[in-house]
Amino acid sequence: MINIAFRLLLTFNATSLLVIIFLVQQSSTLGELLVNTSCSGWFSKLPNTVSYFLYLLIPLLSTGLSLLLSSWLGKDGFKEGEVVSIEHANNSFLPSYLGYFFVALSINSWETLVFVYAILFVFTFLSQALYFNPLFLIFNYEFYNVKTRNGTAIFLISRQKYKKPDEVVISTVFRINNYTFIERG
Numbered sequence: 001m002i003n004i005a006f007r008l009l010l011t012f013n014a015t016s017l018l019v020i021i022f023l024v025q026q027s028s029t030l031g032e033l034l035v036n037t038s039c040s041g042w043f044s045k046l047p048n049t050v051s052y053f054l055y056l057l058i059p060l061l062s063t064g065l066s067l068l069l070s071s072w073l074g075k076d077g078f079k080e081g082e083v084v085s086i087e088h089a090n091n092s093f094l095p096s097y098l099g100y101f102f103v104a105l106s107i108n109s110w111e112t113l114v115f116v117y118a119i120l121f122v123f124t125f126l127s128q129a130l131y132f133n134p135l136f137l138i139f140n141y142e143f144y145n146v147k148t149r150n151g152t153a154i155f156l157i158s159r160q161k162y163k164k165p166d167e168v169v170i171s172t173v174f175r176i177n178n179y180t181f182i183e184r185g
Contacts, residue, residue, distance in 0.1 A: 016059040021104035073174040083168040089143040093132040158183035
């Protein structure tokens with residue numbers, strides 16, 4: 001159950017920037033979004049950039065929370081000689097993410113946003129392959145495509161700077177799913 005909740009949180013983290021870009025593109029502020037609440041007057045007096053910063057703060061804090069909660073996931077490890085190849089994967093996912101940005105910029109209504117976001121969220125969650133979240137980069141995490149000696153392709157999220165396969169000896173990694181692991185610390 002914790003794994004499904006964690007994967008839902010990671011999916012939100014990875015897809016939430018689409019909503020933020022839409023809100024900024026529409027010049028939607030917190031004062032407008034909270035129009036019928038007691039704090040709407042206070043937020044309406046703030047500059048738009050404060051609203052945009054607070055929008056970004058939500059997925060940042062959520063990403064930090066997911067990093068804290070990752071210690072509750074199942075544990076595994078990489079023994080010496082188990083990894084036969086490693087490839088840095090940070091740059092390979094950025095073009096896909098830029099695609100989300102362009103989609104968000106072309107959305108012009110809330111109904112379209114909800115529909116597109118729901119589809120994107122479901123596909124990201126069900127893909128179970130990768131949980132690439134560019135906000136992990138802010139927390140100094142790197143992304144790697146790793147191949148083990150038995151031919152399994154694995155996505156590794158780590159703060160370590162790996163360059164060679166023999167460097168990947170990790171006593172404890174946390175299993176997000178069968179193909180995605182995170183190394184804490």
